[in-house]
Amino acid sequence: MAADTVIAPAPPAPVTSRAGLSPLARHLLLAVLALAAIVLLSMVVDPFTNVRLATVGYYLLAVAGLTVLTGLTGQVSLGHGAFMFVGAYTVALLVVYVPALPFWVDLLLAAVASGLAGALTGAAAARLTGPYLAGATLALAVGLPSVTQRFPDFLGGSNGLGFTVNSMPAGLAGTVPSTRWQAWVVWAVVLAALVLLANLTRGRVGRRLRAVRDDEVSAALAGIHVGRMKVFAFLVSAVCAGLAGGLQAFLLGTAAPGSFTPALSLSLLAAMVLGGVGSLWGALWGALALVFLQAGSEELTHALALGTDVSNNLPLAIYGLVLIGVVLAFPQGIHGIGRTLRTRLRPRRTPARTSADDEGEA
Amino acid sequence: MRLLRRRLGPLAGTLAAVLLASACAGAGSTPTGGADKADSAPGVTDDKVVIGTHQPLTGPAAPGYSTISAGARAMYSYINDKGGIHGRKIDYRVEDDGYNPTRTVEVVKKLVLQDEVFAIVGGLGTPTHSKVVDFLNSERVPDLLVASGALRWDDVAKSPTTFGFQVDYTREGKILGSHIRNNLGGQKVGVLHQNDDVGRDGMKGLDQFIADAVVSRQPYDPANTDVLPQITALKNAGAQVVVCECVPAFTALAILTSARLGYKPQFVVSSIGADPRTLAGLLADFAKRGGTEVSAGALLGGLIGAGYLPDAAADDPWITLFKEVHQKYIPTVPLTNTVVYGMAQAYTFAQALKEAGHDVTRQKIIDTMTSGALKGPGLTPFAFGPDSHSGYTGAYIFKVNPDTSTTMIAAPVVTDRENGPIKPAPTTRKTPTEIALVR
Structure with a gap:
């Protein structure tokens, strides 16, 4: 999937970075190294940690999509859970009704479906700003999962759809535990998508998007079609969220409306802010926090043997407190902490790093 | 550019290979079975x-x-x-x-x-x-x-x-349906049901007895706590008996919403949502959140429910x-x-x-x-x-008294999940002393 399409969006004259590699090569190299690290990590940890590893993967992709939308075009979306819903149900329906299709085709079609949903939303959203945009996207998050109630026989109603995705090649069955295989598949897809995203944001399209974010009038004067760029950003972002939803369906074998509440959209947004808006590294920190902060605080409350009312709300409270703390101390999120430290330790580097550099990191 | 392509080929190829590896079989086909792990006992130690x-x-x-x-x-x-x-x-x-x-x-x-x-x-x-x-x-x-x-x-x-x-909901639906036909015959029946197996399986049983009497079927989604549209529809259809295939929270919401509309049907509730003491607690709690106080006894008195375990009292x-x-x-x-x-x-x-x-x-x-x-x-x-x-395999029917205690109004019966007859349950049961699980 990635092999041909990766080459296409590369800028006509690749800028070589300090390592002497073009950004595309650097991103690909990083992605392959990351995949190798994930494979190694998945071999040493227990099967359930592999599930969590894969969970981090698909959240990372969803948050990355959101951070590209917000960081590059300044649009905000409170409805990314709805795009995950579209992706998850596309995969679910294809697995249930077209069982002969291989999984990667299901996933591609999930990307197409969520891209369509994103383009439609984007077309409406391009006319809205600020609270109106937030309200419109929130309405999407609240309303779209209710579609399942309208067609209970086809979409399963509140029950949703349950299925098992068979993706393991026959040669690996029995030798690789299924959770490890799932982690590999999820991360391979996520990293391939991130390479595309990173190149997109580094290249011509990224510059145009930032131009629109900074000043719509001057961007329009420079010949950039403002509305088209905004719709495009929504499309890219929705594809990421849709892929994330498809991967979630693959990992968990379920798609049900109860999993795509507005709370999901808001927690994606919170993870983005926590990690650092506009940075793909920030998306990683946000996704890690989303999974492990929650898991850690749940284990803490289990260990403390608190009352049900306290232990059920404590993880959320801890997450909220960490979010407030990080935003107060480091307005640029967790990624900002690293950047601040780096700047202090190696002041010589400072002038070399432009804002485009930050946003293109992968 | 050519140099770039050559260098990237293998890298991109690796990524693609992992993706394509999953192309061997259809995603929805049945995988080949793994090793048989049934004869082991994970989680069991000496103590x-x-x-x-x-x-x-x-x-x-x-x-x-x-x-x-x-x-x-x-x-x-x-x-x-x-x-x-x-x-x-x-x-x-x-x-x-x-x-x-x-x-x-x-x-x-x-x-x-x-x-x-x-x-x-x-x-x-x-x-x-x-x-x-x-x-x-x-x-x-x-x-x-x-x-x-x-x-x-x-x-x-x-x-x-x-x-x-x-x-199961079908057996229970048959027992409730038969009770309604025999004791509340001739009345118009409305059904409020959860929009999943709870409702589907339940109505499969109910309809064997009272399909002709049903005037309205209203689904609810557990994520949406507003049942006003459903209760209004049941009221407008003139349902005199409302069968509730609901979890406790939605039985309570249905009862409260009906009271608000001045609608007083005979509620018949399946066992999953018919525990009167739980319902009393929920009614008080929901009403308090709505800024009013209710008498749980007055609202629950007369409610008919099904059960298969002995009542707590x-x-x-x-x-x-x-x-x-x-x-x-x-x-x-x-x-x-x-x-x-x-x-x-x-x-x-x-x-x-x-x-x-x-x-x-x-x-x-x-x-x-x-x-x-x-x-x-x-x-x-x-x-x-x-x-x-x-x-x-079956259930008994009870009625809630105004003090939220219950009285059994139909002895336990058993049936099957298909079209079989409803028969009286065997009266012999083992007591805890006879089973002697622990000393």
Whole structure:
């Protein structure tokens, strides 16, 4: 999937970075190294940690999509859970009704479906700003999962759809535990998508998007079609969220409306802010926090043997407190902490790093 | 550019290969089976047995159901303090899934893969548990006494390790339908049902008796707590009897909303939402949040419900035992039929564990379940056998008195999940003393 399409969006004259590699090569190299690290990590940890590893993967992709939308075009979306819903149900329906299709085709079609949903939303959203945009996207998050109630026989109603995705090649069955295989598949897809995203944001399209974010009038004067760029950003972002939803369906074998509440959209947004808006590294920190902060605080409350009312709300409270703390101390999120430290330790580097550099990191 | 392409070829190829590797078979086709792990006993050591469950401690089903695990835990503590089963203490791990299927999959994977539980016992909810049945069966984890009455738990060929517990919704629907036809004949009937197996399976039974009398069927979604449109539709259709195939929170909402509209149908509620003491608590709680006070007795008086376990206030040897356990371990939690449910479920599992013998394995406990040896606290027998993984086979009908106590108005009956007749239940039951689970 990635092999041909990766080459296409590369800028006509690749800028070589300090390592002497073009950004595309650097991103690909990083992605392959990351995949190798994930494979190694998945071999040493227990099967359930592999599930969590894969969970981090698909959240990372969803948050990355959101951070590209917000960081590059300044649009905000409170409805990314709805795009995950579209992706998850596309995969679910294809697995249930077209069982002969291989999984990667299901996933591609999930990307197409969520891209369509994103383009439609984007077309409406391009006319809205600020609270109106937030309200419109929130309405999407609240309303779209209710579609399942309208067609209970086809979409399963509140029950949703349950299925098992068979993706393991026959040669690996029995030798690789299924959770490890799932982690590999999820991360391979996520990293391939991130390479595309990173190149997109580094290249011509990224510059145009930032131009629109900074000043719509001057961007329009420079010949950039403002509305088209905004719709495009929504499309890219929705594809990421849709892929994330498809991967979630693959990992968990379920798609049900109860999993795509507005709370999901808001927690994606919170993870983005926590990690650092506009940075793909920030998306990683946000996704890690989303999974492990929650898991850690749940284990803490289990260990403390608190009352049900306290232990059920404590993880959320801890997450909220960490979010407030990080935003107060480091307005640029967790990624900002690293950047601040780096700047202090190696002041010589400072002038070399432009804002485009930050946003293109992968 | 050519240099770039050459260098990137292998790298991109690796990424693509991993993706394409999954292209070997259709995503929806049945995978080839793994190794048979049934004869092992993970989670069992010399001094303990680790079991797990998923429960809605938060979310839309929590009001009403969150005390089930409290009852179960109390029963396990009682058994453990009496020496456990075959010298092993039962380590009962409860995970909150918030009635959210995604969370259910996560927590059940955690229980099976990380905590390495011996069995999942009493996993609660149809939308939730249906998403983990395939996983549990492929891992050969005993999936015992599912806390839902959907028909799908009884599928011996596809889900050999899954067993139901409570009376299934179709059997119960037949019993409720027959009662309505015989005692409330000629009245217009409306149905309020949860938009999933609860409603579908329930109406399959109801319609065998009262399909002609039904004037309106209204589904509700557990995520949406506004049932005004549904109740208005039932009122406008002129329904004099409203059958509620609902979880407790929605029975309470339906009753409150009807009262607000000045609509007073005869409510007939399936067992999952008919515990009067739980309903009384919910009515008071919901009304308080709405800024009013209600008399639970006045609202609940006359309500007809179904049950298969002895009522928490009944004069019954099992209730005597449950009261003792309740007094000792959870005196602050009101003793409702919901708590009784948790205790009965825990007792039934402990009994199966004992019957399976000292050298218990996953296969042995499944054999015990199908052996027909289990005689629980219920007023009707279990259907467990080689060809059936269904739980209780029937129910009795009760009416709620104005003081929220209950009176049995139709003795326990049993039936099957198809078109078979409804017959009186056998009157002989084993008492806890006869079963002598612990000393």
